[in-house]
Amino acid sequence: MTFMNWSRHFVTGIDVVDREHQGLVELINEVAPLLSRSEPVPGAEADALLDRLSEYAQTHFRDEERLMGEAGMAAACVGRQVGAHRAYVEELALMRREVDAGGQIDGRLLLRFLANWLSFHMLSEDQMMARQLTLIAAGHTPAEAATQVCETKDDTPQAVLTEALIDLYAVVSERNRKLLRTNAQLKTARSQLAEVNASLEREIEERTGQLQKSNQELLREQSELLRAMEAIERTQSQLLQSEKMAAVGQLAAGVAHEINNPIGFVGSNLGSLGSYVTRLFELIDCAAPAVAALPADHPARLAVEQAWQAAEVDFLREDIPALIGESADGLARVRKIVADLKDFSHVGEAEWQEADVNRGLESTLNVVWNELKYKATIVRDLGELPAVRCIPAQVNQVFMNLLVNAGQAIESAGTISLRSGQEGGYVWVEVEDSGGGIPPDVQKRMFEPFFTTKPVGTGTGLGLPISREIVHRHAGTISVDSEPGRGSCFRIRLPIAGPQPGQEAAA
Template identity: 50%
Template sequence: MLSDKVTKLSWVYQLYRLGQTSSLRDKPQQVLHAILEHIVEGFGANSGTLGLIEEDTQLLTIVAGIDIPDHVIGIKIELGSGILGLVAKTGQALLLNGDMSSDARFKTTVVRDKSSRPSSAMCWPLKIEDRVIGALSINRKDAAEPYTEIDLENGAVVVNLITVVVENTRLHRDQEKRIAMLSKMNDEIRSVNERLEDAQNQLLQSEKMASIGQLAAGVAHEINNPVGYINSNLGTLQKYLKDLFTMLDTYEQTEPLLVANPDVLTNIRALRDKLDISFLKEDVSALMSESQEGITRVKKIVQDLKDFSHVDEAEWQWANLHNGLDSTLNIVWNEIKYKAEVVKEYGSLPDIECLSSQINQVFMNMLVNAAHAIEEHGTITLRSGVQGEEVWVEFSDTGKGISQENLNRIFDPFFTTKPVGKGTGLGLSLSYSIIQKHHGRIEVSSEVGKGTNFRVWLPIKQPEKKA
């Protein structure tokens, strides 16, 4: 082996180059194999094995081999077992010539394949200061040229050169594991943050609904009183006007009696024409009717807001879905009236057990989404029905539709197809959560360019244990 100094220097330089290769970062396993192959060749061996100690298990793992069975790579050896295990445990280099079965140091070693046993072998520990990180062995089958103690000492020098390279490879591998672990932790943290953000947004949405309910109660209290007396005053005023118009009619009937006083008659007729009493009587009646209609609408809006929020109903109650749907429709009418005609095809529904304010929130999201899906002007059709122990409410629009690749994601938190700033991507996610809480389901079908259909299924009666 290594017959002259020039050859030795060239061989050592090549070994150094192997340790400096950039592949150490990208393909450390190949570098270890190449180094072992270089040593086997340089020492005139037929085979070789490299094992590293795993810090967590303290077992020796075979990481590279020359002329050994493929299944050996990756196996784990207990420290003290076999040549590699003994050297890794003691930290002392070992020279073996002859039959190892007669060597007292290996009396407990099981020899699986006697035909492949080497006639001469050398094994060195890989040490960083006093810490053993692994072991390397090379084997020669030709008994005519056994290894000597001098070979063992020369090999120790070479092994010291490559130990740093091997340790760097191990450190690189450990670093990759830590990076992978940190990446996984980051993914888990990101996932937890998303779930927390989703929960926070749901909480904010619930708080917003509670605020709307409190606002509705305050508005109802503040508005109902003045609306009440305005409505009462308008009724009284209408009666007074009717009496005045009766009196005017009576005066008009007395005009023929004023013929003897032509000046007075002329003045009365001139004033009547100037004031246009006939138009005034008609217009005042119309104004009174419109005012009373306006007051009635204000009362209805306040009542719808109360019905929508159900501020006093935080528990599960039996509710009429059609009433909730109509109240919600009135609340969001400003979002819909310029975009769509609303068609109602209600079936006969029984009252269901639910949290009315939350179901109305689902209805609101469905109606607003349907309106936003219509680009110019279209139709929103509301249908309902009952099947077995469930009821269903359907929202169909003639909007732009949802593509198939997005259809499976529409209930994901923060997913939206709306332009930036136009939607949070929480409406359908919250709706889905609410319906799940009610032990129901949402079915959706859509066709791009034709429209979308959402059907909300709810049980008539909730299970005994409510979420």
């Protein structure tokens, strides 16, 4: 693309000046395709071009000022030429600042500036300089050359056209400078606005981050508070349960003390009564032959037979021993209930100790039997178990929760199976019911504190969570196998040796 053609009107007659002018024309033609595009010139390419233009100006202006100095050209004319040089350098510096501020430059504006400046420089300033240098070389003084070139008006059409072009360049240059300054100001304002926006965005991000951090901290604290409240609720419930069991144990101990004495003498009296009755019947048996030996119409015989029939001696002979036996069984039942209450609560025994798990299960069953006896048949399959190191009262509390839940799972009539056994260093106990089973979604949450599917007033949702916590404190596990329609089986595994050292304190 040829943007600018070299013309004879540009020739000054000074070889070095004309070569440099031609070099600038070639440079403008070289970069014209880049500068004439509608989009701005990127910073890297703009910097490279401005560097080349600055290098050209440095060489060309140095050569011109050297020629003027060697010829002794008039100071006023030299000053005007040097002023034009400085104006060009200032224009390039202004464009450089625009690139630095915005990262790009308007190529068409730069191309227009170069074309206008080169035309003005070659047609006006350098032509006047060349004519003065020619006159001085021909023998004129610098003052005469300046007067003849600068003050003599040329009315030829070419001179008039040149003067018009010079005036047009001055106007265009001034507009270009204003545009460049305005562009620089706009880009500076944009840069400042971008910095303000970036600062605002950073501040907003920081504030947002702080708010998010505060919200996360609040959520974390709220979550910790909820967990703490749940732990307090569980602990409170367990303490209440422990207090209840302690109260049951104390009551059982008191009842045992108060009841055992009367039970003792009632039992003793029943034994004596049985002995007395036996002796009475032996006496009756001894008297019977003597009565039978009397005549049938003897008054004594008639009186004895009448009394015998009235007393229903034969019935009494069968019923009295049975009544005494039932009374003795009842007393034994009372003794067992009191003993099971004491064994269940283990009053005064909150320390780790060796315990019979099967016995604890049986004692707990006896305590809750009233809840089960009208709708559940108990099926036992208990294996031989070694003594387990545990806190018996807590383990019995787990058994009670599972037995009560099993009874509540049976609507009318069903079966509760109790099984136990040993696997390696563990014992296991299973409590299985024939109830309706547990849906999978409920199984996922059944060990969560306060979760319950029971009607209001019949459950707190803490039985299974507390049971799991007790089992975990004993370094054991609790699991459930259940499907809707086939009942549920809860399985507890406890280490025979108990928890490892350091774990007992947590229990």
